[in-house]
Amino acid sequence: MASPYQSDSIFWVEVDRIKPNPFQPRKVFDEMALASLAESIRQYGVLQPLTVTRKEIERPEQGIFVEYELIAGERRLRAAKLAGIAAVPVVIRNGEDDDRMKLEIAIIENLQREDLNPIDRAIAFSRLANEFGLKHAEIGKRVGKSREYVSNTLRILQLPQEMRDALAAGDINEGHTRPLLMLIDRPDEQKTLFTEIVTRKLTVRDSEQVARRIATDKVRKTDLTPELLLLERELTEKLGTRVRIEKKEQGGKVLIDFFSVDDLAHIRSMLAHTQVAHPVPSMKAVAEGDALVAGETPSAAPEEPIKIPEQQKEDDDLYSIKNFSV
Structure with a gap:
């Protein structure tokens, strides 16, 4: 079987003559990581060759012009430019590679290095599915993953843009x-x-x-009354966390979510603050004239003497000890 690489040899090509891969699935490059790689390249050079294709283009009055298109190794190419390297080692694939093959090779290289973030990987899988008509199982076979892995990765693209951006940024x-x-x-x-x-x-x-x-x-x-739903929402807003009311035949319970000790301490302080702002009335109260002492509840009105009906009074007197003699 013929090798897909030209002469199976390594060539040195000027970095300015290598065009980026238009099918590069990776869109985000860590600047600090690139700077670190550039410093390593300054000291040791590019240790692993880049993969390119070679094209001969005839230009009027200029003859044959050769250009190279990158397939794999864009991170190394960018770092080499940062390091000021004039030429890099490359292996040249035969020029008959189609666009799908270029995308596949770029994806596989990044997956093997785990360089793709989930969003870039999902977009690359989407291109293979939509632009080249590959089924999820076929994509999985090409990149060494299961069909479920490919399907779950593609589902990420259903998220709103804000969440996709947070995922790409590592938040x-x-x-x-x-x-x-x-x-x-x-x-x-x-x-x-x-x-x-x-x-x-x-x-x-x-x-x-x-x-x-x-x-x-x-x-x-559906089991909660509008009043309980309103109370649940008010508690959620007040405590700043999720509050759920579960109703039973007799009574029910209130469930308050917390995710750390700090969360629990915050909830406790909010409940304590609410209790101070709206104290539970005390069983004992002190009244000074018509004014109430702060924090106390009104005292009960003085008890009036209980009036006993005359008939009951006469009956009571009948059995009084004063009516008996020894």
Whole structure:
């Protein structure tokens, strides 16, 4: 079988003659990581050759012009330019590679190095599916992953742009996308969960528990009266965390979510503040004239003497000891 590489040899090509891969799936390059790689290249050079294709282009009055198109190694190429390297080692693939093959090779290289963030990977899979008509199982076979892996990765693209940007930036991780996707048909709750993940640094497990509870709320809320729903919402806003009221045949219970000791301390302080602002009336009260002592409840009105009916009084006198003699 013929090798896909030209002469199986390594060539040195000027960096300015290498065009970027138009099918490069990776869109985000860490500047600090590139600077670190550039420093390494200054000291040791480019240790692994780049993969390119070679094209001969005839230009009027200039003869044959050769240009190279990068397939794999854009990070090394960028770092080499930063390091001021004039030429880099390359292996040249035969020019008959089609666009799909260029995209596949770029994806596979990045996956092997784990360089692609989840969004770039999802976009690359989407291109293979939409532009080249590959099924999820075929994509998985080409990149060494399962069909389920490909399908779940593509679902990430259903998230709102804000959440996709946070995932690409590393503010949330790929595991957080599962609970967010559970609420894909409930955008308000999905947005609330996303905010809590970012601000409270929720773990994936905590996020999934919250998402499951929210997903079942629609059924649960049919058991609550409008007054209880209003109270639940007011408590949620007041305490700054999720509050749920569960009604039973007799009474019920109030469930308050917290995700750290700091959360619990905050909830306790809010409840204490509410108690100070609206104290529970004391059983004892002190009154000074018509004015009330602060923090006390009005004292009970002086008890009036109980009037005994005349007939009852006569009956009582009948059995009084003064009417008996020894």
